[in-house]
Amino acid sequence: MADIILKADHLKKVFISGKKSMTAVDDVSFELERGECLGIVGESGSGKSTIAKMITHLEPVTDGQIFLKGKDITHVGGKSLRKTYQDIQMVFQMPMESFDPRCTLGDGIGESLRNMGINRTETRTRVENLLERCGLSKEYADRYPHQVSGGQCQRAAIARALAVSPEILICDEATSALDVTVQKQILELLIELKEKENLSFILICHDLALVQAFCDKVLVLYHGKTVEYGTPDDIINHPKMDYTKKLIDSVL
Numbered sequence: 673m674a675d676i677i678l679k680a681d682h683l684k685k686v687f688i689s690g691k692k693s694m695t696a697v698d699d700v701s702f703e704l705e706r707g708e709c710l711g712i713v714g715e716s717g718s719g720k721s722t723i724a725k726m727i728t729h730l731e732p733v734t735d736g737q738i739f740l741k742g743k744d745i746t747h748v749g750g751k752s753l754r755k756t757y758q759d760i761q762m763v764f765q766m767p768m769e770s771f772d773p774r775c776t777l778g779d780g781i782g783e784s785l786r787n788m789g790i791n792r793t794e795t796r797t798r799v800e801n802l803l804e805r806c807g808l809s810k811e812y813a814d815r816y817p818h819q820v821s822g823g824q825c826q827r828a829a830i831a832r833a834l835a836v837s838p839e840i841l842i843c844d845e846a847t848s849a850l851d852v853t854v855q856k857q858i859l860e861l862l863i864e865l866k867e868k869e870n871l872s873f874i875l876i877c878h879d880l881a882l883v884q885a886f887c888d889k890v891l892v893l894y895h896g897k898t899v900e901y902g903t904p905d906d907i908i909n910h911p912k913m914d915y916t917k918k919l920i921d922s923v924l
């Protein structure tokens with residue numbers, strides 16, 4: 673039987689401002705199997721980040737449910753929410769901005785470990801190990817964000833996300849700000865983590881070609897609604913909607 677680690681069931685998000693309301697995500701469902709990568713693709717404003725924010729509780733869900741390992745986490749709070757944060761981590765587009773410029777990368781990566789009560793020596797050992805898992809030597813722990821390249825900083829951001837031993841990584845345009853060669857290297861790192869450590873991924877991006885190379889399943893969003901959901905080959909070879917055909921044409 674499939675080991676479904678994350679399931680979204682008829683998710684909906686309506687933003688209300690004053691008398692106006694706008695539906696950013698409308699009846700979106702998907703399943704993520706353990707060790708699998710789901711790509712969420714769509715143009716700007718189609719609702720991709722809002723889905724990620726609902727999964728990580730940065731935005732409340734208007735309707736629908738989210739299940740983590742079979743448990744309904746849609747409205748959890750307190751201790752269960754902290755556990756959810758630990759199981760699901762996010763990596764964002766601008767790694768430099770996600771680190772405090774006054775602190776070393778090692779401080780940033782180790783922050784959550786220290787918050788968990790782990791002592792300085794053990795934290796340092798774990799930080800060095802995390803850096804090495806992400807393809808950086810341990811000396812990078814003592815560098816400040818401005819002393820590394822964008823790609824190195826994104827590796828450090830992935831190391832920081834891995835510090836709490838999550839089971840799911842949500843990468844929201846995590847390679848978009850990097851040049852093509854570095855993008856490829858970061859994706860190779862993600863593939864390595866997926867294969868060696870059986871991590872599960874949600875990869876949010878604009879780029880269908882990238883999703884095709886990396887993802888097991890793809891969900892294409894248009895104005896908050898699912899227009900395609902299937903394997904990359906299915907979607908690329910048999911697109912159901914004109915919108916997807918345009919997306920495909922734009923990368924071929």
Ligand SMILES: Nc1ncnc2c1ncn2[C@@H]1O[C@H](COP(=O)(O)OP(=O)(O)OP(=O)(O)O)[C@@H](O)[C@H]1O
Nearest residue numbers: 687688689696714715716717718719720721722723
């Ligand atoms: N806090 C908010 N309040 C009101 N509207 C919002 C809020 N956050 C997002 N939206 C709107 O919801 C829609 C979906 O936004 P979202 O950020 O999820 O899109 P996206 O597909 O991730 O776009 P991008 O690729 O540009 O990051 C957009 O129209 C956006 O303006």
